[in-house]
Amino acid sequence: MIRTLLALDGALVRGALAFVLGTQDDIDVVAELDRSEQIGPAMWSQRPDVAIVDLDLYGAGRPPERQAPPGHRCPVLVLADPRRSHALREALRAPGRTVGFLGHHVAPQRVVDAVRRLFRGELVVDAELVAAALTRRNPLTGREVEVLTVAAEGCPVVEIAAKLALSPGTVRNHLSRIAGKAGARTRIEAVRIARDAGWI
Template sequence: MVIRTLLALDGALVRGALSLVLAAEEDIHVVAEVGRGDAVDQAVDARRPDVAVVDLDLIAGGTATAGRCPLLVLADRRHARGLRGLLTPGRTVGILGTEVPPQRVVDGIRRLARREAVVDADLVMAALATDNPLTDRETEVLRLTAEGAPVDEVAGSLRLSSGTVRNHLRRIARKTGARTRVEAVRVARDSGWI
């Protein structure tokens, strides 16, 4: 049996490279390649693939494709929460990280075609996590920062050095994916952490 495969990946270089890898496999045939999310459903309808390998960023806005063919979703750990909408009963969805070797994608396509599970446990845990990633101290630092307190005032209130407060703010920025303190505050408020 030849597995008809659709590639819906952002970036012509990545899409082309994976297409070449798959072309070397006797039992996998790439029937279409798309680089835009709005073209995924149309390509599935037109080409009727057995499996679609999709970039989470392309389908983050939602797609009906998951109901029409199994999806092998490639996701970056930083954006894993976007997987939540795909993890619903009745959908055949496999999940792999974007950093996996090409052979894992090849194996994932074969397994999904047989309706077997394909799961990157770390990504699924990241997608389902709702807990605050900030420590109690980081939460305190961010709460005071959100109230407009400068670093020295936060340090005095929490009996820390200014350098320690700056270190906390750097870790907070990394954990929230923020580039600025204001953005970190917004992310934490939107997530209900402060």
């Protein structure tokens, strides 16, 4: 059995993936986590063969594969959003790590296959994800960068407008276009995506 640890932000996604993995004859989910500080203790207590970790949790502290007990090999499959190119580039650059990368949007069967491949010591890399990390350029205009940079300080629309000598309506239009380009549902999410991608 391939003992598998899941460390994913979001109970629904984590639960769905745990269910899919649990239906496999050769995979056993031994831990389901939602915080980075839980990874180290679970590595020691459960000794997983493979860990599946969200990019946010992977980059939040010591890499999971370095938190395993001495002599215990545990490759890590990182699930990442292609829009988060800066954070993904940092993870891809890290030397000497046994890590695989897949987009978080892939079909569950690809995750199942990736777990088996990592367990066998094979390389797992999503070519589209790597291409996005290496080639994605800033889609924001100069003015949109200015608006989002001020918005990132927590300023309301009226204050952003006053600081940049714009009308509140123009600021709202910029924020709406920024959210669309970033694929974000909220301004806070747009700021996070832009920072992770190195746009602001």
